[in-house]
Amino acid sequence: MVNNWIDIIQYSLLPPNCILCGGRGLAYMDLCQPCYHSLVRVGSHCICCASHFDNTDLNLQLCGDCLKNSPNFDKTYAPYSHQDALRYLINRCKFNGEYKYSRLLGLLLADYLRDYAELPELIMPVPLHPKRYRQRGFNQTLEIAKVISKKLAIPIDNTSCLHIKNTAHQVSLSAKQRHKNIKNAFALAAIPVAQHIAILDDVMTTGATVNEMARILKVAGVQRVDVWVCARA
Ligand SMILES: [Zn+2]
Ligand SMILES: [Zn+2]
Structure with missing residues (x-):
């Protein structure tokens, strides 16, 4: 609701300006037409984990990794590649x-989801560990989730899943170390009341974090777990 009023007041006083170049923004989006078109889209990709296929064989559906080890989540929706402007945002x-950054990322993702996704009953942003939350003062994933929730009219559940292990930053770790680092990092404070949930994160690199969160949701009986991310590395 607060975001709503900020939007109304800001857009009525000032037309949107492009966050990237300062030019005149699209209606209700802080991005101009040329910058919008310059964002790098994910091309041909795995339907499960959204990793990009170099081979443009249209019959490919799953990548080698997903064929070998089926992830705990069912589908990943990732409109953009994690480079250039998306990495900056x-x-x-x-x-x-x-x-303004979480609003723009939320709007970009919501536009894509409205066109392509089978919408879930709940959105679950990846929670931060309380210590990390205190340091940062906000959870950027929750802020993006609020924008999408409003646009697509899907409720957020940010209380059922807790981040209980103060994990090292994943950025500096190898894929194998990331899986080990994040193992048992989450716990459910309550069983979510939904059969279809979308986990929301800002960026997906190896998928270790969302895979671990999907694992506990599946163990708790959730039938379908999708992953929504703004960008795929
Ligand atoms: Zn621009
Ligand atoms: Zn895959």
Whole structure:
């Protein structure tokens, strides 16, 4: 609701300006037409984990990794590749905390989901460990989730899943170390009341974090777990 009023007041006083170049923004989006078209989309990709296929064989559906070890989640929706402008926007959203970055990322993802996704009953943003939350003062994933929730009219559940292990930053770790680091990092404080849930994260690199969160949701009996991310590395 607060976001709603900020939007109304800001857009009525000032037409949106492009966050990237300062030019005139699209209606209700802080991005201009040329910058919007310059964002790098994920091309041909695995339907399960959204990893990009170099081979453009249209018959390919699953990547080698998903064929070998089926992930705990069912489908990943990732509109953009984690490079250039998207990397910049996500970094600003994560470390700067300004509302305009989470709003833009939320709007971009919501537009894509409205066109392509089978919508779930609940959105679950990946929770931060309480210590990390205190340091940062906000959870950027929850801020993005609020924008999408409003756009697509899907409720957020940010209380059922807890981040209980203060894990090391995943960025510096190898894929194998990431899986080990995140193992048992989450716990459910309550069983979510939904059969179809979308886990929301800003960026997906190896998928270790969302895979671990999907695992406990599946163990708790949730039938379908999708992953929504703004960008795929
Ligand atoms: Zn621009
Ligand atoms: Zn895959």
